[in-house]
Amino acid sequence: MSISKEMRSDIEERYKRNLERPRIVVGLGTCGIAAGGNKVMDAIKAEVAKKGLDVDVDFTSCIGMCFAEPVVEMALPGRASVVYGGVGPENVVQLIESHMVQKTPVAEQAQIQILGGAEAYEGIPAMEKSEYYEQQVRSVTWRLGRTNPERIEDYIATGGYEGIQKALTMDRIAIIDEIKKSGLRGRGGGGFPTGTKWQFVHDAVGDKKYIVCNADEGDPGAFMDRSVLEGDPHAVLEGMMIAAYAIGADEGVIYCRAEYPLAIRRLNMAIKVAEEMGIMGENIMGSGFNFKVRIKAGAGAFVCGEETALLNSIEGQRGMPRVRPPFPAHKGLWQKPTCLNNVETFANVPNIIRKGGDWFSSMGTEKSKGSKVFCITGKINHTGLCEVPMGMTLRDLVYNIAGGIKDGKKFKAVQSGGPSGGCLPTEKLDLSIDYESLGQAGAIMGSGGLVFMDEDSCMLDIAKYFLNFTQMESCGKCTPCREGTKRMLETLERICEGNGVPEDIDNLERLAKVIKTSALCALGQTAPNPVLTTLKYFRDEYEAHINEKRCPAGVCPELLNYTILADKCIGCGVCIKACPTGAISGEKKAVHVIDPTKCVKCGACVPKCKFDAIAKA
C-alpha cells in the first residue's frame, strides 16, 4: 500500500477540521506527566463532561517549556490557541469557565499564544515573539507539543512520510548526496558528517546491512532524544527508513534505554500502525523496498551510548566498546555493515529530503549547519527543551531563551556536552554554538545538554560531580579510564575536603593527559574534560581550595566555617535554638560564638538570624 494523493489530502482535510474545533490539549510528555499532567487531564475531562461542553480533549507531547509544566493549550474556533503553564487540577474549573465558556483567556496564567493565522488575544505574547521562543527555530522539534504523537494521521497531515515517498523515487546516491549537501552532522555528540557515513555504509560490501538508531541518551541532564521520540516518533522511523533505503539495509534496531518507557511505548505504537498501513514492512509503497525495525531496550549504562558498546549490547554481550577500526560502517551489528545514527540525526532527515539539502544548510555556520536541540538546565529561569540555529551565541541562549540566571544571580559557567564536555566561563559567553568553537574552547557540543551555573557553584564540586559519573559508568575495560578516573576523583575529593597539596594539580593534569591520549573509547578520552576546563578557566578556585583551604563559592562543607560577626550580633540567642548540635553559646545581649569543633556546618542558624550576623566562609 502507499499513501495516495487522495488519502493524504483526505487526512489533511480532517486534521484541519479538527483544528478548527474547540479544543483543550494537555502536554503529556514525561515532563508533563511527572508534573501531574494526567491528573490535570482527568480534571479537564470531568469538567468538560460536567458542563456538557462540545470540546475535544486531546493530548500532545512536550512543547519544550518544561519550566511551565503541566502545560495546557486551549483553543476556540477562529481564535489563537493559548498555552497555559503551571496548570493544576485546581485551576481547571476556572480556566475552562473563563476561556472555553466565557471566551476570555486568563492572561496571568498564559505563557504564549499560537496564532496560526487566527485572531490574536490582547496581552499574551505570541509564540514567536515570546522570550522563550523568539530566538528559537522549530525545525526538528516543530511537531513537539503541536501534534498528537500517538496518531499517525497527525504525522501524515503535517507532511509526514512525504520524505520516504520522495526518496523511493530517487537514486540511492542522490539521497546520500542530498544529505551531504545539507551539511547535517551527527547529533549524538561526535558531529561526524551524516552523508559521509551513509556513503561508507553504502559502499561497504555485505550481503546484509543494518540501520541502528542510538536512543540511549545517557548524559545526565539531557532529554532531547526522549522528547523527540515521545513527541515525533514517526519522524525517527521515517529517517531510519530513508537511510535504510539509501544504504541498502532492510532491518533496523532502535536501542532505547528502558528508563524511557513512554518513548518505547510510542515507538512501538508507531511501528505497529506504520506496518498496518504498509508504510513499513515488505514491498513498501509498492517499491520493492523492505524494511522492518525492532526496539532493543537498554539497561541504562552510559557507555552503551558509545556506538560499539551499543552494538555489543544488542548482540547480548556485555556493553564494552570494541576496538575501532573496524568501524561499524564496515563491521557493525553481527559484523555486518551498519549505519548507526542518533535520534535527532534521523529525525532531521525527512525534512531534508522533503525540503532539500539547501534549505537545511541555509541555517547555521560554515561548518555546522542547521539547528540543534538543547536541554537547558541548572540555575536559569527557563529550564526546558529548545532548538536554536547553529551559530547562536551562548549569551543569547542564557539571557534570552533561558531567561537569565535565577534569582538575579550572576552567571558563572556553563557545562556543555555533559560529562564529556567542559565548563565555559563568562569570557566565553560570546562563543558561537557550533562544533568547532565549543571544541576549541575545551568543551564539546555533545548531544545537547547545557547546565548553567551561578556564582554560588563551586567549580571543583561540578568537576567532581561529572567525574564521579564517568568513573562509575566506565565500562572497566581499559586501565587509564578504569583506574585513572578513580584517582582523579579521589584527588578532587581530597582537595574539596581540605587535604589537597599543590602537587595534586600536576597529578590531575598528568592523569588527564594520559587518560585523554591513551583510553580506548571516547568515554575515557573525554572524561577529564570537566577537570581540564575548570583548571583552565577557574584555576584560582583550585588554588584557594589547596593553598588557603577555602571554597570561594562556599559549597564544600569541609572548608566552610560559620562565624558570628561581632559587630552585627546583638546576642538575641535565636541561633542557639536553631543549632542542632549545641555549637553556639553566648550570654544574652553579648556576642555569641560558634564552637568550630561542634559545628556540623548544616547552616541551620544562618537564616534564623535576623541581623545577618552569621557569616559563611
Added chain:
Amino acid sequence: MPNVTLTVDGTQVTVPKGTTVVEAAWKAGAFVPTLCHDPELSKPGACRICVVEVKGARNLVASCVTEAVEGMEVQTSTPAVIEARKTILELMLDNHPEDCLTCHQAGDCKLQDYAYFYNVKPGAFGGESHQYELEDDNLFIVRNMNKCILCGKCLRACEEKQGRAVIDFAYRGFKTKVTTALDQPLADSVCVSCGSCVAVCPTGALTEKAMLGKARKWEIEKIRTTCPFCGVGCNLDLNVKGGKILGATSNPASPTNGRDLCVKGRFGIDYVHSPKRLTKPLIKKNGAFVESSWDEALDLVATKLGEIKNKFGSDAIAALSSARCTNEDNYVMQKFVRAGIGTNNVDHCART
C-alpha cells in the same frame, strides 16, 4: 601475501599485510610491553600498556590492535609514550598488593618485570585499592583478584580455547572484576578446572594451588613429557624441584596441545609421589591381599591363564589394556594375547 614496509623508531621493517604494529615493532627489535595481548586469543586492546606514537594519529595508538600499513611511521619510546606507560603501570600498582616477596608468580610476572624496567613504584596516587577475599574454593586453582589487572586473558582463554565461558567481567568502573556468573565461587560454577585461565594469566592472580609455597619460579626445572592419562597425548612440562614433581604446566610450544591441558594432565600428576601407590604385587590369600614378589605373582598368573586355556580354550581369555601405558606396552600386550594366548580378544580403553 603482500608485504607492507613501515619504519619503527627510524628502522625500516617489512612485514606481511595484516601484521599488527606491535609485531612489526618487535620484528624491528623495539621493546614494546604487552599485557592483554595474546597471539592465540582475540585482541581487546584493553590494557593500553602497548601504546606507541604513530605519525598523523590524534592520540597514542594501542599497537597490539593496530594494523601496520605501508609507510607508517612508528615511535615506540617518545616521552609521551613513556609517560603513558609509566602512568598506566602506576595506576595498576596503586590498586595492587605489594606482595612480590611471597607471591608465587614473582620472577615470572609481567607486571613485576615492567614495573622494574620502567622503575615504577607503588603509591604514586594512593587511594582505595581492592580488598577482595582470597578465593581458594576450587580444588586446584587459587584466585587472588587483588592481583588481577583485568587484562581479560583468562576469560578469553576459557571462552575461546575451552568453549566454556565460565568467567567474565562483572560490575563497572573501578569495581570491575572477573567473576563467574553471579559472582559465585568457582567451585559452584560450571568450571571444569582445566586451568587454561591459570596458564595465560600474566600475574599472580591465578595460581596452581598445589605448587604454592613449594618453589620460586626460577628454582623450577621444567621437564617435557607426555601426559600419561589419555590417548590425546598432550605434552606437558613437569615442574620439578629437588627431584620431586611439584605439578605440571602447559607449554605454548607443545605441538599437540599448546597451552591447553585438561584437569587430569594439569592437576592430576600428584599421584606420582603418592604413598598410596602400589609398588609391589598383591596376591589375595584367604580373602586378604598379601604383598608378594614379582616372580611369585607372574608365576601365579601364568599358571592360572594356562589352566583356563587348557580347560576352556583360548577364547575364554580376554585382555583390556590402558591408555595410561605407553604405545610399546600396549603393543606387547596385544602381541602376547594374540601370539601367546591365541585369541583376538584384546581391547583398549582409548580404542574408540
